[in-house]
Amino acid sequence: MKIFSESHKTVFVVDHCPYMAESCRQHVEFDMLVKNRTQGIIPLAPISKSLWTCSVESSMEYCRIMYDIFPFKKLLMAALAAVGPPNPRADPECCSILHGLVAAVETLCKITEYQHEARTLLMENAERVGNRGRIICITNAKSDSHVRMLEDCVQETIHEHNKLAANSDHLMQIQKCELVLIHTYPVGEDSLVSDRSKKELSPVLTSEVHSVRAGRHLATKLNILVQQHFDLASTTITNIPMKEEQHANTSANYDVELLHHKDAHVDFLKSGGGSREGSFKETITLKWCTPRTNNIELHYCTGAYRISPVDVNSRPSSCLTNFLLNGRSVLLEQPRKSGSKVISHMLSSHGGEIFLHVLSSSRSILEDPPSISEGCGGRVTDYRITDFGEFMRENRLTPFLDPRYKIDGSLEVPLERAKDQLEKHTRYWPMIISQTTIFNMQAVVPLASVIVKESLTEEDVLNCQKTIYNLVDMERKNDPLPISTVGTRGKGPKRDEQYRIMWNELETLVRAHINNSEKHQRVLECLMACRSKPPEEEERKKRGRKREDKEDKSEKAVKDYEQEKSWQDSERLKGILERGKEELAEAEIIKDSPDSPEPPNKKPLVEMDETPQVEKSKGPVSLLSLWSNRINTANSRKHQEFAGRLNSVNNRAELYQHLKEENGMETTENGKASRQ
Numbered sequence: 001m002k003i004f005s006e007s008h009k010t011v012f013v014v015d016h017c018p019y020m021a022e023s024c025r026q027h028v029e030f031d032m033l034v035k036n037r038t039q040g041i042i043p044l045a046p047i048s049k050s051l052w053t054c055s056v057e058s059s060m061e062y063c064r065i066m067y068d069i070f071p072f073k074k075l076l077m078a079a080l081a082a083v084g085p086p087n088p089r090a091d092p093e094c095c096s097i098l099h100g101l102v103a104a105v106e107t108l109c110k111i112t113e114y115q116h117e118a119r120t121l122l123m124e125n126a127e128r129v130g131n132r133g134r135i136i137c138i139t140n141a142k143s144d145s146h147v148r149m150l151e152d153c154v155q156e157t158i159h160e161h162n163k164l165a166a167n168s169d170h171l172m173q174i175q176k177c178e179l180v181l182i183h184t185y186p187v188g189e190d191s192l193v194s195d196r197s198k199k200e201l202s203p204v205l206t207s208e209v210h211s212v213r214a215g216r217h218l219a220t221k222l223n224i225l226v227q228q229h230f231d232l233a234s235t236t237i238t239n240i241p242m243k244e245e246q247h248a249n250t251s252a253n254y255d256v257e258l259l260h261h262k263d264a265h266v267d268f269l270k271s272g273g274g275s276r277e278g279s280f281k282e283t284i285t286l287k288w289c290t291p292r293t294n295n296i297e298l299h300y301c302t303g304a305y306r307i308s309p310v311d312v313n314s315r316p317s318s319c320l321t322n323f324l325l326n327g328r329s330v331l332l333e334q335p336r337k338s339g340s341k342v343i344s345h346m347l348s349s350h351g352g353e354i355f356l357h358v359l360s361s362s363r364s365i366l367e368d369p370p371s372i373s374e375g376c377g378g379r380v381t382d383y384r385i386t387d388f389g390e391f392m393r394e395n396r397l398t399p400f401l402d403p404r405y406k407i408d409g410s411l412e413v414p415l416e417r418a419k420d421q422l423e424k425h426t427r428y429w430p431m432i433i434s435q436t437t438i439f440n441m442q443a444v445v446p447l448a449s450v451i452v453k454e455s456l457t458e459e460d461v462l463n464c465q466k467t468i469y470n471l472v473d474m475e476r477k478n479d480p481l482p483i484s485t486v487g488t489r490g491k492g493p494k495r496d497e498q499y500r501i502m503w504n505e506l507e508t509l510v511r512a513h514i515n516n517s518e519k520h521q522r523v524l525e526c527l528m529a530c531r532s533k534p535p536e537e538e539e540r541k542k543r544g545r546k547r548e549d550k551e552d553k554s555e556k557a558v559k560d561y562e563q564e565k566s567w568q569d570s571e572r573l574k575g576i577l578e579r580g581k582e583e584l585a586e587a588e589i590i591k592d593s594p595d596s597p598e599p600p601n602k603k604p605l606v607e608m609d610e611t612p613q614v615e616k617s618k619g620p621v622s623l624l625s626l627w628s629n630r631i632n633t634a635n636s637r638k639h640q641e642f643a644g645r646l647n648s649v650n651n652r653a654e655l656y657q658h659l660k661e662e663n664g665m666e667t668t669e670n671g672k673a674s675r676q
Contacts (some may be wrong), residue, residue: 001613002132004114004129004130004132005132006132006133006134006176006177006178006229007134007230008112008114008132008231009107009108009112009132009133009134009135010066010133010134010136011107011133011135011136011181011454012059012105012136012138013100013101013103013135013136013137013138013139013296014052014055014056014059014061014100014102014138014139015052015055015097015099015100015137015138015139015140016083016086016095016097016100017085017086017092017095017096017097017140018087018088018089018090018091018092018093018640019051019140020050020055020139020140021051021052021085021086021087021088022050022051022088022186022188023048023049023050023051023186024048024050024051024053024054024186024214024394025048025186025187025188025214025215026048026049026051026187026214026215027046027047027048028048028049028349028561030049032457039121043344049214049215050085050086051140051184051185051186052085052086053085053462054184054214054215054218054219055138055184055214055218057219058138058218058219058221059136059222060223061219061222062136062222062225062319063419064308064312065226065232065259065308065310066230067212068268068306068307068308069230069232069259069260069261069305069306069308070230070306071353073304079245080578096148097137098150098153099655100137101135101137101153101154101157102153102157102275103152103498104135104137105154105157105158105161105174105177107178107520108131108135108173108174109131109161109162109164109165109171109172109173109174110170110172111170111171111172115129115172115652121413122413126271128189129172130174130175131172131173131174131175132175132177132322133176133177133178134177134178134179134180134183135154135177135178135179135180136180136184136225136227137150137179137181137182138184138218139181139182139183139184140183140184141181141192141193142190142192143192144192144193144194144347146177146193146567147181147183147193147209150181151179151181151201151205151207154179154204154205154207155176155201155204155205155631158174158177158204158205159204162174162204162301173480174204175204176204176206176265177204177205177206178198178206178207178208178606179205179206179207179208180207180208180225181207181208181209181210182210182212182214182218182221182222183209183210183211184212184213184218185211185213185214186213186214186307187214187215187217189212193209193211194209194211194547195209195210195211196209196524198210210225213447223362226259227259228619229511230261231257231261231262231364232259232261232262233259233260233261233262233264233284233309234257234258234259234282234283234284235254235257235258235259235260235264235265235283235286235307235345235356236255236256236257236258236283236284236285237256237257237258237288237320237330237332237347238253238255238285238286238287238288238335239255239286239287239288240253240254240256240288240314240316240319240320241253241288241290242257242316242319244533246591250641254316255316256309256311256314256316256317256320256623257283257309257310257311258307258309258310259307259309259310259622260305260306260307260308260352260356261305261306261307263303264303264304264305264345264356264358265284266346267358267360267361268284268334268344269301283333285672286332286333286336286344286345287332287333287334288332288335289330289332289343291332299346299357299359300359300360301346301355301357301358301359301360302358302359302360303347303358304350304355304356304357304358305354305355305356305358305475306353306354307347307354307355307356307600308352309321313328314657320551321354322350324348324350324354325352325354326345327349329346329347330346330347331343331346331359332343332345332347333342341468342361343359343361344358344359344361345357345358345359346359346588346612350425357411382432382433382434383431383432383433384430384432384436384439387439391425391429393537394425395418395421395425397418404407406526420454421454424452424453424513424516425452426455427452427512427513428508428509428512433484434503435484435501437481437482437483437484437501437505438502438505438509440482440529441481441502443467443471443474443495444467444471446463446464446466446505447463447464447467447468447506447510447523448509449462450463450464450514451509451510451513451520451523452518455516455517455519456516456520456523457517458519461519461522461523464523464526465523465526468523468526468527468530469530471502471503471506471530472530475499478495480495480498481498481499481502482500483501498580503527505532506527507524507527507528507531510524510527511524524572532671533593568649591668
């Protein structure tokens with residue numbers, strides 16, 4: 001639907017009855033020019049404006065500000081110039097503001113040029129173009145009941161004209177209307193009307209009441225209203241150096257308040273530079289920064305917004321606008337008590353219009369950007385970069401010559417259709433790999449790629465159902481899933497929990513698109529049917545979980561027993577080694593004695609104690625040593641030890657002993673022969 005806000009149509013209704021000719025009782029300040037200042041000056045009688053003059057001037061100031069900032073696609077009535085001042089001697093009964101309110105409602109029902117263009121584009125869907133407006137009524141009401149009578153008049157008139165517009169091709173029904181009633185009265189008198197905030201009188205009409213004194217108070221009120229109605233904000237430029245007219249060699253600093261769209265303050269408020277909560281009278285203060293720059297210098301700006309001076313006729317405002325229109329630019333800095341200055345805005349003119357530019361105080365796009373794989377601020381490093389590139393290719397915009405696009409016999413605007421597709425594709429799209437499971441699974445791709453479509457075919461539904469059945473089969477086989485283990489010290493959830501997370505995420509994706517068509521609902525029904533397992537399946541999984549818990553407990557008990565047993569074996573082996581060492585020492589003493597011959601059939605210490613002889617370890621005995629000793633002991637019992645090793649000393653047997661004996665005998669025989 002093509003929406004036109006209430007600000008598209010604003011109708012002013014200014015009361016022209018005789019009582020509006022009454023003085024506002026606020027004197028006008030003026031200067032008198034005389035040739036000879038030494039002569040006495042006769043003061044003039046004070047001058048004051050009428051209520052009518054104050055109302056017209058305030059209305060025109062409202063229009064000027066709006067047209068300065070929004071020169072296009074905004075409409076205001078311009079019939080006040082043809083109306084003269086009210087006649088104070090006219091009969092009040094013959095003059096009523098009700099005629100003006102009725103004419104305002106009639107004007108809101110008329111089709112504007114921009115609405116006509118939108119209706120032409122939509123052709124048979126022209127009723128989708130909205131019609132909203134605002135009525136600002138400036139009057140001098142007699143009481144609160146008088147105000148309610150004016151509201152009832154507007155409500156009945158809208159109801160009647162909507163009936164007429166329903167049967168007309170040249171009129172449009174009013175869908176929403178804002179009525180702003182401003183009761184103005186002379187300075188010094190008491191108000192007979194109470195202020196009231198916005199109140200909904202009917203589904204079509206809302207009303208608010210403001211009681212304001214005439215003169216500069218009325219101008220201030222309309223200045224605040226134009227900011228509310230058109231989303232404007234205020235910026236005050238301080239410390240503007242200007243030369244004095246009377247003293248050309250001296251200069252003074254002045255302030256100028258500017259109005260512009262509130263988006264110019266978004267970045268400033270985010271950084272904590274100021275706050276506009278509460279009253280619209282607040283303004284953001286920026287300081288004139290020297291030196292000034294020329295337009296040829298390049299500045300990285302993120303936005304440019306038209307400005308309108310609040311006091312357009314003042315000398316500081318006139319000097320500033322003329323200075324900027326001559327091709328100069330002014331940098332504006334945020335006022336800071338300490339630290340380096342921050343230049344956040346710039347004033348410059350383009351094509352005869354002055355703009356407030358928002359300068360970026362952060363990293364410039366002209367510099368080399370940081371790699372996305374490094375993470376934003378060093379916090380996130382697992383963005384779905386490849387998937388996002390594919391997502392951009394699928395939603396790429398291309399130029400289309402014909403502004404009307406025919407789909408299934410209906411005409412649609414390509415841009416609106418592109419926005420609708422983008423909305424569907426982003427209903428559920430996790431940005432980070434660790435925050436998703438299904439988008440990391442190749443098995444889910446057939447479903448995830450078609451579920452975002454506006455309508456599904458029977459083949460698409462069948463593919464989605466096959467995907468769901470494959471996931472059920474994976475769960476039955478207990479296949480692993482790509483679950484993130486970030487923050488879990490590498491130990492992720494159990495297999496049942498992994499599949500529960502996967503099914504929940506898949507259900508979230510499908511439910512985000514069930515309103516697209518009936519076939520999307522069929523996919524969800526298949527998913528829910530597969531998720532609701534039969535009771536015997538649940539009982540089987542419970543038994544499996546209990547069995548896993550028992551196995552875990554058994555494994556833990558075995559580990560504890562093995563640790564206890566290894567400790568006992570270590571202590572037993574330590575005692576055996578101690579005894580073996582003592583016996584070995586005694587055997588050495590006996591063997592070294594000259595009176596004790598070597599026994600011929602001495603068995604090794606290993607055979608006696610059934611424990612292999614090992615050196616005493618300086619530290620704790622390892623499990624490998626314990627196991628090797630046990631294996632060696634068991635193997636030694638399975639065969640008879642070699643005779644040479646049994647008769648050896650320190651497990652060393654002397655080889656070829658008979659050679660020595662034969663050599664000894666030969667030597668003896670040779671000696672005997674020589675003696676003979």
